[in-house]
Amino acid sequence: SQQGEEDPQALSIQEGENATMNCSYKTSINNLQWYRQNSGRGLVHLILIRSNEREKHSGRLRVTLDTSKKSSSLLITASRAADTASYFCATAPPQFYFGTGTSLTVIP
Amino acid sequence: DAGVIQSPRHEVTEMGQEVTLRCKPISGHNSLFWYRQTMMRGLELLIYFNNNVPIDDSGMPEDRFSAKMPNASFSTLKIQPSEPRDSAVYFCASRGDNNEQFFGPGTRLTVL
Numbered sequence: 696s697q698q699g700e701e702d703p704q705a706l707s708i709q710e711g712e713n714a715t716m717n718c719s720y721k722t723s724i725n726n727l728q729w730y731r732q733n734s735g736r737g738l739v740h741l742i743l744i745r746s747n748e749r750e751k752h753s754g755r756l757r758v759t760l761d762t763s764k765k766s767s768s769l770l771i772t773a774s775r776a777a778d779t780a781s782y783f784c785a786t787a788p789p790q791f792y793f794g795t796g797t798s799l800t801v802i803p
Numbered sequence: 804d805a806g807v808i809q810s811p812r813h814e815v816t817e818m819g820q821e822v823t824l825r826c827k828p829i830s831g832h833n834s835l836f837w838y839r840q841t842m843m844r845g846l847e848l849l850i851y852f853n854n855n856v857p858i859d860d861s862g863m864p865e866d867r868f869s870a871k872m873p874n875a876s877f878s879t880l881k882i883q884p885s886e887p888r889d890s891a892v893y894f895c896a897s898r899g900d901n902n903e904q905f906f907g908p909g910t911r912l913t914v915l
Binding site: 725726728730736737738739740743783785787792793794795796 | 807838845846848894896901902903904905906907908909
């Protein structure tokens, strides 16, 4: 069964604004990862946060993890039209369970 | 490295036919995953292998689906007989020691 659940399901913002997506999961994890999928393509790994970490940054990406609430958030700052994609969280171990994704549209 | 390679990229077949999807993982990766993605069900894990051994196939929908990994550089996902509801994009992914999965470009399967 799928473990991760992202919300919102769809998000539309203007270029330059920040986009925040949330992920909730059900069981204990070793790490949580965020992936991006452009239309018609495979998923691309963005960032991994371990269960003992609370926040992680990578460029314009900021991920937080709250293991007590079994939730994570992905913040994309200063969004660009090229950020338009679907974003998925995935929990491990041992295999990966992906959520249903958030579809982000950044309007130029 | 060329990344994860999948073939074919597109497959159109008629109901009842056998379909074989192929995957070549990244060299050195010891885990391989097969996923299916549809609009209705999202991304579903079908099966995964570790060191060529199937670890969890609980996501395989029916006996019509089977997967093999005869060696570290090749895996197949077979559907026999295929049905229209099997139409989806099938992704293969491999993973090394750092927990990051690398996805192939997918095979878009259409069963008429």
